[in-house]
Amino acid sequence: MIRSPSRTPTRALVAATILAISVAASLATYSIVLARGERQLARSADEHLRLLSGTLDVTINRFRPLAGLVGRSAEIQTLFAEPSGERIQTANALLAWANASVEAEAIYVMNRDGLTVASSNHAEPTSYVGNNYGFRPYFKQALAEGSGWFYGIGVTTKKPGIFLSSAIEVAGTAHGVAVAKINLDSLGANWSMAGVEFAVSDADGIVFLASNPDWRYRPMEPLSRQTIERIDAERRYHEHPIGEPIAEDLARRGDELRRFPLRTAFPDWTITVFASMRPLREQARIAAALALTLCVALALGFVTWRLRTRAIRAERVAKRDLERGVEERTQQLRLARDDLASEIAERRRIDAELNRVRDDLIQAGKLAAVGRAFAGLAHEINQPLAALRTYLASTRLMIRQGGTEPALANIEVMNRTLDRVAVLTDQLKRLARKSEPAREEVALATVVERVLELLKFRIADAGAQLDLGDLKPVAVLGDGARLEQVVMNLVLNAIDAVEGRDDRSIAIALREEGDTAELVVADSGAGISPEDRQHLFEPFFTTKGVGQGLGIGLAISYAIIQEHGGSVAYEARDRGGACFRVRLTLAAGTQARETGGS
Numbered sequence: 001m002i003r004s005p006s007r008t009p010t011r012a013l014v015a016a017t018i019l020a021i022s023v024a025a026s027l028a029t030y031s032i033v034l035a036r037g038e039r040q041l042a043r044s045a046d047e048h049l050r051l052l053s054g055t056l057d058v059t060i061n062r063f064r065p066l067a068g069l070v071g072r073s074a075e076i077q078t079l080f081a082e083p084s085g086e087r088i089q090t091a092n093a094l095l096a097w098a099n100a101s102v103e104a105e106a107i108y109v110m111n112r113d114g115l116t117v118a119s120s121n122h123a124e125p126t127s128y129v130g131n132n133y134g135f136r137p138y139f140k141q142a143l144a145e146g147s148g149w150f151y152g153i154g155v156t157t158k159k160p161g162i163f164l165s166s167a168i169e170v171a172g173t174a175h176g177v178a179v180a181k182i183n184l185d186s187l188g189a190n191w192s193m194a195g196v197e198f199a200v201s202d203a204d205g206i207v208f209l210a211s212n213p214d215w216r217y218r219p220m221e222p223l224s225r226q227t228i229e230r231i232d233a234e235r236r237y238h239e240h241p242i243g244e245p246i247a248e249d250l251a252r253r254g255d256e257l258r259r260f261p262l263r264t265a266f267p268d269w270t271i272t273v274f275a276s277m278r279p280l281r282e283q284a285r286i287a288a289a290l291a292l293t294l295c296v297a298l299a300l301g302f303v304t305w306r307l308r309t310r311a312i313r314a315e316r317v318a319k320r321d322l323e324r325g326v327e328e329r330t331q332q333l334r335l336a337r338d339d340l341a342s343e344i345a346e347r348r349r350i351d352a353e354l355n356r357v358r359d360d361l362i363q364a365g366k367l368a369a370v371g372r373a374f375a376g377l378a379h380e381i382n383q384p385l386a387a388l389r390t391y392l393a394s395t396r397l398m399i400r401q402g403g404t405e406p407a408l409a410n411i412e413v414m415n416r417t418l419d420r421v422a423v424l425t426d427q428l429k430r431l432a433r434k435s436e437p438a439r440e441e442v443a444l445a446t447v448v449e450r451v452l453e454l455l456k457f458r459i460a461d462a463g464a465q466l467d468l469g470d471l472k473p474v475a476v477l478g479d480g481a482r483l484e485q486v487v488m489n490l491v492l493n494a495i496d497a498v499e500g501r502d503d504r505s506i507a508i509a510l511r512e513e514g515d516t517a518e519l520v521v522a523d524s525g526a527g528i529s530p531e532d533r534q535h536l537f538e539p540f541f542t543t544k545g546v547g548q549g550l551g552i553g554l555a556i557s558y559a560i561i562q563e564h565g566g567s568v569a570y571e572a573r574d575r576g577g578a579c580f581r582v583r584l585t586l587a588a589g590t591q592a593r594e595t596g597g598s
């Protein structure tokens, strides 16, 4: 297949385009899948945040009025109106019972100095009773504003929790503060169990509740020195130092955690839900790879389909071209055949014309030969005519003298003489007749004898010596009249050649050589010069004078012998003179028989 030079760059361009489109589709898929994943991530984080904030809200709000209710109870009011040992015990019992009922961490009451007067855990080793928590913000806040709250680690129990406080008012004056402490650890444990990665941070951004215990008491972002000092002064997280910012920790993890924060109305906290981008990116990468593979597969499929359609189209075109070519060729062949047919017809016409011309030529040659033979014949006919005249005169005389018998004898002699003349004229007539070529068995010896019979007067006139060898009774297939013409031409030429010479011998022989009949006509004439030999069989070649030779005898003889599938050749004789050798194939398995030709 010959490739056009522009094809390779085109293919490279197509491949580059396919690759570019595939890569673009792959990148687009990556960002679409990632964007959708991010939306899903945000939705799911939002749901988690709602759940978390909801449960936190329920948990805290459930306990929010607790401290106020405790402060208003008769036992606490009585205690703070007029404290006594008995009233403290009653208060302790009430607080323990209330704490157990609502499943809080602890419920206790403090006097205006911050000293714990009665507590639900009064009987425990970590009892708050007698401890002063006046430094706590929830205490100050309750005294100042009527209520307060605080999240921190208990300085006595070392347990974290949210402290919800309320001023204890007796007769319109704040006499102390009632506090309900609620532990949020179980809430955090529940959230962790749900598989959510979260962190709850205070207003300063310090995490106190998280799915990862390491994050506790660490700020989300780096804090200022003053903030850290303030928190320490509050002993918010007791002895826990404020740790490293979580952000740095998360950055080190390398799985690109997304933060979804939500600020709660009360308390003023922030719940943050974390979600890793890693699975999302992985998913996007797989989708992109799939898109790339799909694009390339589609493109390859398309290219294959295009190539196939092109090949089919090319095949169809080639087939159509071939069919057209075959049709054109057939048409050409048809025309050529017609041309050939007309050429053949023309050739046939020319051949027929040639045959006719050749036949005419043969006839002309024959007439020429007859003319040449006639010289002797005229003499031979004149002789009997003169004899007849003599016989007629003597017969007339005999009849007048009454000699009937001798007259009848004379008439008999005259009759025989006329018969002889009739034979001669018959021969001439036969020779001069124009005939169609025949194909029959011809006895060559008979042909030779007939010619010699016809020419005997010419031979005698020329004074030639005829040396007639053994004439083998051989037969050939052909035309007797035409073969007779050949022999006559050869003998006439021999007579011409010896005429007027001292040695005037003519030798004729008919032999059988294998499957060939060989006729030899030789004479003792001058022979033929090497120069003339080259033109011997050419038509109209003659060395004889005007009116003596036409120059067609040998040419016609040559054509006749060729027609019979034989050969005629000239040979120079050793002792001078010409020799013509005619060879003809014997008629197979045939017996030579007398035939007159036609």
Ligand code: ADP
Pocket: 489, 493, 494, 497, 523, 525, 526, 527, 528, 532, 536, 541, 542, 543, 544, 548, 549, 550, 551, 552, 553, 554, 555, 577, 578, 579
């Ligand atoms: P034509 O006898 O009319 O000339 P031919 O074709 O018979 O025509 O012969 C051609 C020539 O060949 C003769 O003119 C003569 O020169 C030469 N030729 C033919 N036969 C003989 C012969 N036996 N001896 C010498 N020359 C011959």
